[in-house]
Amino acid sequence: MELYLGIDFGTSGARAIAINREGIIQSETQYAFDESQAGTPAPQDNSAPQDNLAKIWQQALFFLIQEIPSQVRSQIKAISINGTSSTVLLCDTAGNPIDEPILYNDARGIEVMDKVREIAPPNHTVISATSSLAKLLWWTQQPVFANAKYFLHQADWLAFLLHRRLGITDYHNALKLGYDVEQLCYPKWLENLEISIQLPSVIAPGTPICEVTTEIANNLGLKRNCVVCAGTTDSIAAFLASGATSPGEASTSLGSTLVIKLLSSTRVDDAKYGIYSHRLGNLWLVGGASNTGGAVLRQFFTDTELENLSREIDAKKESLLDYYPLLKAGDRFPINDPNLPPRLEPRPENPVEFLHGLLASIARIETRGYQLLQQFGATPLTRVYTAGGGAKNPTWTKIRHRYLQVPILPPVNTAAAYGTALLAMRGVSN
Numbered sequence: 237m238e239l240y241l242g243i244d245f246g247t248s249g250a251r252a253i254a255i256n257r258e259g260i261i262q263s264e265t266q267y268a269f270d271e272s273q274a275g276t277p278a279p280q281d282n283s284a285p286q287d288n289l290a291k292i293w294q295q296a297l298f299f300l301i302q303e304i305p306s307q308v309r310s311q312i313k314a315i316s317i318n319g320t321s322s323t324v325l326l327c328d329t330a331g332n333p334i335d336e337p338i339l340y341n342d343a344r345g346i347e348v349m350d351k352v353r354e355i356a357p358p359n360h361t362v363i364s365a366t367s368s369l370a371k372l373l374w375w376t377q378q379p380v381f382a383n384a385k386y387f388l389h390q391a392d393w394l395a396f397l398l399h400r401r402l403g404i405t406d407y408h409n410a411l412k413l414g415y416d417v418e419q420l421c422y423p424k425w426l427e428n429l430e431i432s433i434q435l436p437s438v439i440a441p442g443t444p445i446c447e448v449t450t451e452i453a454n455n456l457g458l459k460r461n462c463v464v465c466a467g468t469t470d471s472i473a474a475f476l477a478s479g480a481t482s483p484g485e486a487s488t489s490l491g492s493t494l495v496i497k498l499l500s501s502t503r504v505d506d507a508k509y510g511i512y513s514h515r516l517g518n519l520w521l522v523g524g525a526s527n528t529g530g531a532v533l534r535q536f537f538t539d540t541e542l543e544n545l546s547r548e549i550d551a552k553k554e555s556l557l558d559y560y561p562l563l564k565a566g567d568r569f570p571i572n573d574p575n576l577p578p579r580l581e582p583r584p585e586n587p588v589e590f591l592h593g594l595l596a597s598i599a600r601i602e603t604r605g606y607q608l609l610q611q612f613g614a615t616p617l618t619r620v621y622t623a624g625g626g627a628k629n630p631t632w633t634k635i636r637h638r639y640l641q642v643p644i645l646p647p648v649n650t651a652a653a654y655g656t657a658l659l660a661m662r663g664v665s666n
């Protein structure tokens with residue numbers, strides 16, 4: 237039997253799911269990052285150093301694959317990997333990171349926004365302090381850049397560890413670098429950038445790249461002809477896992493962050509609000525990614541507390557608490573402002589009331605996001621599928637439904653890794 241492996245590198249951990257041709261799960265493995273390793277921004281004082289992230293990711297990748305039962309592992313025909321979007325690495329000629337990776341929500345790009353605005357067209361997706369282009373331009377101003385050869389996204393670098401072909405990415409990960417997903421090329425304004433490194437060559441997500449190396453096949457117990465396919469981003473993988481196929485259907489990822497994706501016949505981009513469109517076949521995944529989400533909840537509650545306290549919330553009652561839940565200043569969508577302050581006061585004594593306020597406030601941000609997408613011309617919203625850790629909270633689903641006013645339906649699978657496994661399967665079946 238031929239199996240297909242999807243590997244999801246999210247914020248709080250990584251997960252791998254192997255499926256058969258019918259989409260039936262044959263194996264699931266996971267690897268949790270600890271606080272200092274997770275993608276959530278270090279506390280204001282940066283007390284939790286995020287050093288050697290790339291080494292941790294490599295450990296996680298090999299652990300996830302080796303944890304798959306050998307009789308399943310030996311039948312894997314294709315692998316695809318998704319990472320968090322605009323998490324990037326600077327590498328030398330051998331593909332070794334020469335600096336710490338810059339994570340998706342790291343807004344150090346604020347220091348080069350004048351340069352970004354100077355080179356990119358007005359209101360372009362890259363005009364964001366967290367865009368991959370902003371991070372690249374920031375790196376060009378650092379001494380370490382003298383030793384740089386490749387600029388890669390997290391998913392590209394992890395796939396490279398399996399196939400050893402450097403400098404290959406997919407057009408989902410490349411969007412925030414400035415890649416033109418309509419013309420399927422780098423725009424002239426980006427190609428004319430005088431920088432001494434190679435931008436990754438861009439292929440369609442899921443496209444077969446090449447087989448795993450002999451060393452990887454032997455060390456990880458994979459078939460020698462196991463093919464590594466181009467990847468995608470975590471929120472698009474979640475959309476693929478939902479089973480949504482018609483314009484108007486949407487997926488909300490309630491993971492460490494809140495990310496919405498609305499399948500639309502029309503493309504919508506507006507950097508002012510952090511709205512951008514990914515290409516999906518001949519349609520558009522219109523959406524945005526907020527820094528609000530589960531990582532803020534985890535600051536106050538364990539997963540078990542979330543489950544128990546949520547059961548005590550009356551979802552029919554409105555919470556009068558109006559928060560903007562963030563771990564630290566800065567959001568990307570629906571308010572694209574790197575200085576936006578968190579709003580988490582007043583904090584009631586009763587933890588149930590406080591949690592109710594948090595869940596309702598994140599639901600309001602989600603609803604505001606979908607309203608904006610439709611206001612700018614995206615296909616009207618008809619239904620929402622939920623992915624991520626928050627998908628398992630029925631109280632939150634009821635609260636969100638009251639705001640969204642469209643059905644919130646169970647997805648085919650809530651895990652991004654499942655969507656990435658589908659990508660690998662389709663990649664080698666086409």
Ligand SMILES: Nc1ncnc2c1ncn2[C@@H]1O[C@H](COP(=O)(O)OP(=O)(O)O)[C@@H](O)[C@H]1O
Nearest residue numbers: 246247248491492530531534542624625626629
């Ligand atoms: N019952 C729950 N209700 C709401 N949120 C939850 C619940 N259980 C877990 N979470 C949240 O889910 C998040 C992890 O989801 P996950 O999809 O693994 O995120 P990511 O891949 O972005 O790290 C955590 O931030 C946690 O707070």
Ligand SMILES: O=C(CO)[C@H](O)[C@H](O)COP(=O)(O)O
Nearest residue numbers: 320321469470471472493525
């Ligand atoms: O928030 C994130 C991490 O979970 C990413 O930014 C998320 O993947 C959204 O980016 P994209 O829309 O490009 O997939």
